[in-house]
Amino acid sequence: MAKRNVRLTRDAIVECAMTLADAEGLEAVTIRRLAQENGVTPMAMYWHFNDKDALLDGLADHLISSVKLPAPGSGPWDVQLREILEAFVVAVRPHPALAGLILRRILIADAGLELAERVLALLGEAGFTAEKTAEVGTFLMCSIITLAAADPATGPHVEGRDADELHRRKRAHLETLSPARYPNVVAAAPALLNCRGQDDYFALNLDLLVQGVRGIRRS
Amino acid sequence: MAKRNVRLTRDAIVECAMTLADAEGLEAVTIRRLAQENGVTPMAMYWHFNDKDALLDGLADHLISSVKLPAPGSGPWDVQLREILEAFVVAVRPHPALAGLILRRILIADAGLELAERVLALLGEAGFTAEKTAEVGTFLMCSIITLAAADPATGPHVEGRDADELHRRKRAHLETLSPARYPNVVAAAPALLNCRGQDDYFALNLDLLVQGVRGIRRS
DNA sequence: ATGCCCCTTGTACGTCGTACAGTTGTCGGA
DNA sequence: TCCGACAACTGTACGACGTACAAGGGGCAT
Incomplete structure (x- = not known):
């Protein structure tokens, strides 16, 4: 795995960590493993990232910015909301092991702020107060991440098991x-x-969320 | 903290681990720390639990069985569903650090099976097919856990940070x-x-989920 | 060639889970 | 009263982890 012809890069490390996480789970993403995978000493990582948490933040940011937001159309708010939420799941689904990292970075990463902004705007359009907008928006983000996280049999955000x-x-x-x-x-x-991993599962529960938002609109 | 007058017990360890997790987070729950807290050698834990995962399973089971399910009344299915989901959040909310452990034990622990049985029954009553019942039920369980998990600022199931x-x-x-x-x-x-931690937040999003289920009933 | 700075290495420490083997406390039958 | 047997615990050791600290090299402008 040693590919020591070029210099190391933040992006290269993040990329490597993602494929590693996809293949062997988040618990395989280790400073030492990452270093070995790149034919480098563990301590070399610390030039590119302050510590392991910074690396995980990098992973999360990368994942968040891979969300392909639809153009801000002019359809009804619930249709637009569904499109955005769907774009979110579609981006996160291929990397269930990393889903749990996203939440804490949504309001920090640029792409996450963009996402949040769009969702909050639509909720405001739907008639929610600022406070309820925050509450519903927060829960929607959490739910999407939950939806995209790993199979319940393996347990999302619980690693270390076969x-x-x-x-x-x-x-x-x-x-x-x-x-x-x-x-x-x-x-x-x-x-x-x-049921997890089936398109059906995602479509149905995306509907559940959007219908739920519609259902609590006036109250 | 050494209370070495009586013998150690599975339940005592679990209890100790829970208060420890509530006070200092899941990352503080360590074999060594637990042992020290009970005035005992780390290896003593392995008499009562096969390994750390078994201990975490014990924690999850304990938490699940603390859910106070309402009596199986005869009201409309959506009202009953809300009561059950609320009982679930109420039980898990005081232990956000442990919420993430629950999912993988729901279909194993007796109390979890009882909970799942009730939810699935109500969904069947609502008119869902067996398959959709499973999909919606799975998502509801995940969502409740998400709802009860820690503040998004600290990040649910992401520990190791101040x-x-x-x-x-x-x-x-x-x-x-x-x-x-x-x-x-x-x-x-x-x-x-x-917004998290407020009663408002939980009530609103419980409504969202139940209304969501109602909304997708016919499709 | 020289010096500088970006990037990497080497070594070491403390913490974690836990394998393996040995030691104690207790208790029922002789 | 003694005695084994079994349950509960101790002691020691190993490998993996994150990472502090200091020293090294290698390419580039001068």
């Missing part, structure tokens, strides 16, 4: 449940284990 | 924003920094 093994254990456990005691869980068991 | 310092930095950053470029963000800035 995903396959956990998934198998969960399946085995669900199969031992008494259908008399948990009829609905047993009936939904295959879907519960499977 | 919360106060981060909050101050965020506030400072928001105050430097150009109101021309981000009018809505600037207008909502105080609320954005503050």
